[in-house]
Amino acid sequence: MDNIRNEIVFICTANTCRSPMAEGLFRHALAAQSDPLESLKVSSAGVSVYDRQPASLNSVKSMAKVGIDISDHRSQHITESMIESALVFFTMTETHLAMLSYQIDPPPANAFLMRSFIGGNADTQIPDPFGMNLREYEACRDSMVEAIPSLVKTVGRLYSAQCTQESDSK
Numbered sequence: 001m002d003n004i005r006n007e008i009v010f011i012c013t014a015n016t017c018r019s020p021m022a023e024g025l026f027r028h029a030l031a032a033q034s035d036p037l038e039s040l041k042v043s044s045a046g047v048s049v050y051d052r053q054p055a056s057l058n059s060v061k062s063m064a065k066v067g068i069d070i071s072d073h074r075s076q077h078i079t080e081s082m083i084e085s086a087l088v089f090f091t092m093t094e095t096h097l098a099m100l101s102y103q104i105d106p107p108p109a110n111a112f113l114m115r116s117f118i119g120g121n122a123d124t125q126i127p128d129p130f131g132m133n134l135r136e137y138e139a140c141r142d143s144m145v146e147a148i149p150s151l152v153k154t155v156g157r158l159y160s161a162q163c164t165q166e167s168d169s170k
Helices: 018-031 057-064 080-085 094-103 134-168
Strands: 007-012 041-046 086-091 111-113
Touching (some): 007 080, 080 086, 086 094
């Protein structure tokens, strides 16, 4: 199983607000799963980043309120390693999807909006709370929390399909 992709990458603009929160939430959700899901790598990156910036204070505070510590987070660009190991990219907005497709050649077929698997009439965009009050960050976090169950199922299906395809090719 040499070609197994095992990383879930969350993408936003500067990698200081939304994607670090999504990374923390999803890592927490996978920790409650059984292997192989609990062993998957979860990371985040931005499409327009100043490297090594901490997560915004209100992101850290809003996550602490649900028992998740993201205070050690440092922003980063999308790396070649992420591109090679990403099972899936989840973005916050259509703009992030477009920018990701512009920055990666060829554009990744494994990139989706984080809220696209919820179903129904759910809004698929996660607005940027940057510079807003804590209540806006909490609303942003809660819109991500709503997406987590559908993402766990989606990642499980994608990982399983990939493993089946890999074993069939041997």
